[in-house]
Amino acid sequence: MKRGIPWGIIVLLALWCLLSFPKLIDPLYLPTPVAVLREFWASVSSGLLPRHAAATVYRLVVGFSAGALVGIPVGLLMGYSKRVYSALEALIEVLRAIPVIALFPLFLIFFGLGDRSKFIVAAWSSSLVILINTMYGVQHSSTVRRMVARSLKASEWQIFWKVVLPDALPEILVGLRTGVSIALIVVLMTEMFLGTQKGIGQMIYNAHLMYDTPTMYVGIIASGVVGYGLNLLLLTAQRKVIHWKGDFQNE
Amino acid sequence: MNLESNHSAASVSVRNLRKSFPGSGDDQTSRLSVLGGIDLDVAKGEFVSFFGPNGCGKTTFLSVLSGLLPADEGTVSIDSAGQTHVGVIFQNYRESLYPWLRNIDNVAFPLELQGVSRSKRREQAQQLLEFLGLKIPRDGYPYQLSGGQQQLLSIARALIFNAGVLVMDEPFASLDYSTRFTVRDRVQEIWTKTRTTTLFVSHNIEEAIYLADRLVLFSKKPMRIIKEIPVPLPRPRGASILESEDFFRIQVQALKVFKEAMLQ
Ligand SMILES: Nc1ncnc2c1ncn2[C@@H]1O[C@H](COP(=O)(O)OP(=O)(O)OP(=O)(O)O)[C@@H](O)[C@H]1O
Ligand SMILES: [Mg+2]
Numbered sequence: 033m034k035r036g037i038p039w040g041i042i043v044l045l046a047l048w049c050l051l052s053f054p055k056l057i058d059p060l061y062l063p064t065p066v067a068v069l070r071e072f073w074a075s076v077s078s079g080l081l082p083r084h085a086a087a088t089v090y091r092l093v094v095g096f097s098a099g100a101l102v103g104i105p106v107g108l109l110m111g112y113s114k115r116v117y118s119a120l121e122a123l124i125e126v127l128r129a130i131p132v133i134a135l136f137p138l139f140l141i142f143f144g145l146g147d148r149s150k151f152i153v154a155a156w157s158s159s160l161v162i163l164i165n166t167m168y169g170v171q172h173s174s175t176v177r178r179m180v181a182r183s184l185k186a187s188e189w190q191i192f193w194k195v196v197l198p199d200a201l202p203e204i205l206v207g208l209r210t211g212v213s214i215a216l217i218v219v220l221m222t223e224m225f226l227g228t229q230k231g232i233g234q235m236i237y238n239a240h241l242m243y244d245t246p247t248m249y250v251g252i253i254a255s256g257v258v259g260y261g262l263n264l265l266l267l268t269a270q271r272k273v274i275h276w277k278g279d280f281q282n283e
Numbered sequence: 284m285n286l287e288s289n290h291s292a293a294s295v296s297v298r299n300l301r302k303s304f305p306g307s308g309d310d311q312t313s314r315l316s317v318l319g320g321i322d323l324d325v326a327k328g329e330f331v332s333f334f335g336p337n338g339c340g341k342t343t344f345l346s347v348l349s350g351l352l353p354a355d356e357g358t359v360s361i362d363s364a365g366q367t368h369v370g371v372i373f374q375n376y377r378e379s380l381y382p383w384l385r386n387i388d389n390v391a392f393p394l395e396l397q398g399v400s401r402s403k404r405r406e407q408a409q410q411l412l413e414f415l416g417l418k419i420p421r422d423g424y425p426y427q428l429s430g431g432q433q434q435l436l437s438i439a440r441a442l443i444f445n446a447g448v449l450v451m452d453e454p455f456a457s458l459d460y461s462t463r464f465t466v467r468d469r470v471q472e473i474w475t476k477t478r479t480t481t482l483f484v485s486h487n488i489e490e491a492i493y494l495a496d497r498l499v500l501f502s503k504k505p506m507r508i509i510k511e512i513p514v515p516l517p518r519p520r521g522a523s524i525l526e527s528e529d530f531f532r533i534q535v536q537a538l539k540v541f542k543e544a545m546l547q
Contacts (some may be wrong), residue, residue, distance in 0.1 A: 278426030
């Protein structure tokens, strides 16, 4: 894959330098890249940033995995069986309409301030988009391919596992990628507001309370790096798993 | 799998086959009658082409024949010493293969469904491809193949299934003009080698006659047989046969009968 020059990032960095070095913007709001970089090394070498990042990634991975473990099977069932679909469709629509923030306090009551409620919130929000995408993938899987299998005397079970599931795989992976981004947002928010000592969200929020803007920027950038890394991981998996679509050839 | 002869080829006998679909009008009780009583006999190893107007019910007929749709009335019997499987070749080659399976595994897919081990089924598929003379990269994936190659691959898949009857629904319709000719000749070759009973739908009268032992003309829906025209041209046939007088005569006769029926 050939890469062009990432002009966007270069321009953004240049703008940052231009605004911060001559102090066009108060350093309290926008420290220089050098100050942020210094803070970054300090928090890395003290082990603070790695510890925060590890806590966030851990919550994210546990919550997201749980979300996938619920979202994929239910999505498959809803996509494949009209009966399951009509039984659950309205419920899913209602649940989807509730912003997950509205549920934070509820989860707190049930699961406490610890990691468990953070897992649940991440799992909750990611499972819903994974479910929807999976269901869509199954519903839009090729009828011709199913007919072919039927004409070859495949059992219903074989059609599901050997035809419908692989056919839905691209959509499932889209769901997973969206799900992981949503889970990251939600985990950071829980870290900010649901008392905890560790996590990138907590790091950002705390730095904000102390007007420690360099650390705040370090946290913001770290959260971006985590999100980007996870997305890259899933993108690589996607290319490996669905290389047979042949549409990554010219990218 | 006995490839060298037509041991597994089946004869087909259709009696008074009728099929209708729920009507689309306001009247809930009205039904759209598509197959209006079809009687047809096809001998073991025969190649029969079907020709009929758009939307007359050819696909419906083939679906009922291959057991993908139930009939309302009438019978289809498929008789052979061996298999009574019907292998279906769909028009849409893009969607009839499994893109996530290697080419060889697409051919071997029916064996996978039957629980044959991977090494065994690949070996059989490889043998079949060699026997048919299909030069297709076995470890590649369908998206890398041309439309014609993909269609030939689905034919090979139907053959490994031990289909007693091959049913092809406009298999060349999605192919480009020049590929049609090569694939047409490959189909003739495959049929000559395997002598599998074949029912072939085409919108191209020339192609229909070129491949057939017999041409069957269908009416508008409710679909009935207007006429059956034997095609006693020598085989193997090549492009030159299209210019022969006999070919021309058959084509003119078929089109004349067809036009008369359409005008009624
Ligand atoms: N599942 C279905 N439900 C309702 N009507 C159908 C169904 N399948 C086919 N029909 C109708 O039956 C008629 C015959 O359809 P069919 O596809 O068998 O025709 P065809 O001869 O194969 O057409 P074409 O030449 O376009 O391939 C059409 O009018 C079609 O709209
Ligand atoms: Mg049709």
